[in-house]
Amino acid sequence: MTTIGAVSAQNLASPTTSAMNDKDSQETFIIAQATDADIEGILQLQAKNLPKNISKEEAESQGFVTIQHDFDVLQRMNSPHPHVVAKEPDTQKVIGYALVMLPEFRHDIPAGAPLVDQIDTVVYEGDRLGEEDRNSKTKKYVLVGQLCVAKEYRGQGISSAMYREYQRRMAPHFRYVVTAVDLRNTRSMRAHEKVGFQVVHRFGGATDASAEWAIMLFPTTKNKRR
Numbered sequence: 001m002t003t004i005g006a007v008s009a010q011n012l013a014s015p016t017t018s019a020m021n022d023k024d025s026q027e028t029f030i031i032a033q034a035t036d037a038d039i040e041g042i043l044q045l046q047a048k049n050l051p052k053n054i055s056k057e058e059a060e061s062q063g064f065v066t067i068q069h070d071f072d073v074l075q076r077m078n079s080p081h082p083h084v085v086a087k088e089p090d091t092q093k094v095i096g097y098a099l100v101m102l103p104e105f106r107h108d109i110p111a112g113a114p115l116v117d118q119i120d121t122v123v124y125e126g127d128r129l130g131e132e133d134r135n136s137k138t139k140k141y142v143l144v145g146q147l148c149v150a151k152e153y154r155g156q157g158i159s160s161a162m163y164r165e166y167q168r169r170m171a172p173h174f175r176y177v178v179t180a181v182d183l184r185n186t187r188s189m190r191a192h193e194k195v196g197f198q199v200v201h202r203f204g205g206a207t208d209a210s211a212e213w214a215i216m217l218f219p220t221t222k223n224k225r226r
């Protein structure tokens with residue numbers, strides 16, 4: 001499914017949603033499922049936002065991504081639930097992405113195992129994330145493997161629009177959407193909080209000794225136990 005300006009994506013249960021829709025109505029971007037042809041665009045945008053390619057000041061004010069993926073891994077992660085991408089309507093250039101990562105990919109990405117192992121230990125409202133329910137129609141959780149919006153497109157509600165689409169597509173399959181955010185990335189923390197993610201766990205290490213991570217979660221529906 002493709003939406004222009006994200007107008008048809010389902011709202012997240014967040015009080016800021018209506019304000020985001022005002023910005024979204026400019027129709028300056030498309031929200032879509034990533035195709036294999038978009039993987040290279042995702043990797044190019046990712047590369048521009050790695051700490052080694054931006055200044056310390058930019059990382060502090062604009063945010064940064066930590067993990068660098070391989071083409072092959074991103075392509076495999078793109079099925080059966082494709083990554084969510086934002087694109088320029090005219091050029092189809094990738095200007096934003098929210099990666100879909102199933103926990104079983106933990107051994108395929110750098111630092112994936114320690115991060116996902118921590119997530120599995122989290123107990124949210126009595127529900128242990130690492131334990132699947134045999135009788136449930138849904139799996140316990142899907143991970144946002146990484147979120148990014150191109151610098152010149154930030155502040156336009158694109159990350160929120162991608163998350164509305166993410167929730168719409170993932171809700172039938174997963175009970176929770178979970179991600180890990182470096183606590184130094186205050187812009188990303190805010191971008192997640194404003195669409196309804198909450199911090200459910202914190203831990204140190206995983207990628208480097210000074211990193212402290214917040215595990216953030218939102219339930220895909222109010223009726224979580226399905």
Ligand SMILES: CC(C)(COP(=O)(O)OP(=O)(O)OC[C@H]1O[C@@H](n2cnc3c(N)ncnc32)[C@H](O)[C@@H]1OP(=O)(O)O)[C@@H](O)C(=O)NCCC(=O)NCCS
Binds near residue numbers: 060061149155159185
């Ligand atoms: C994080 C990112 C995806 C957010 O996208 P965005 O378009 O900037 O998101 P939004 O503008 O909708 O939301 C950002 C929020 O943070 C606020 N913000 C901006 N700079 C901030 C900062 N340095 N510290 C804290 N909050 C900040 C904004 O005011 C906004 O909140 P508001 O709508 O309540 O005013 C984008 O900045 C990005 O791609 N950064 C580089 C890569 C990255 O950090 N990815 C996340 C990895 S976990």
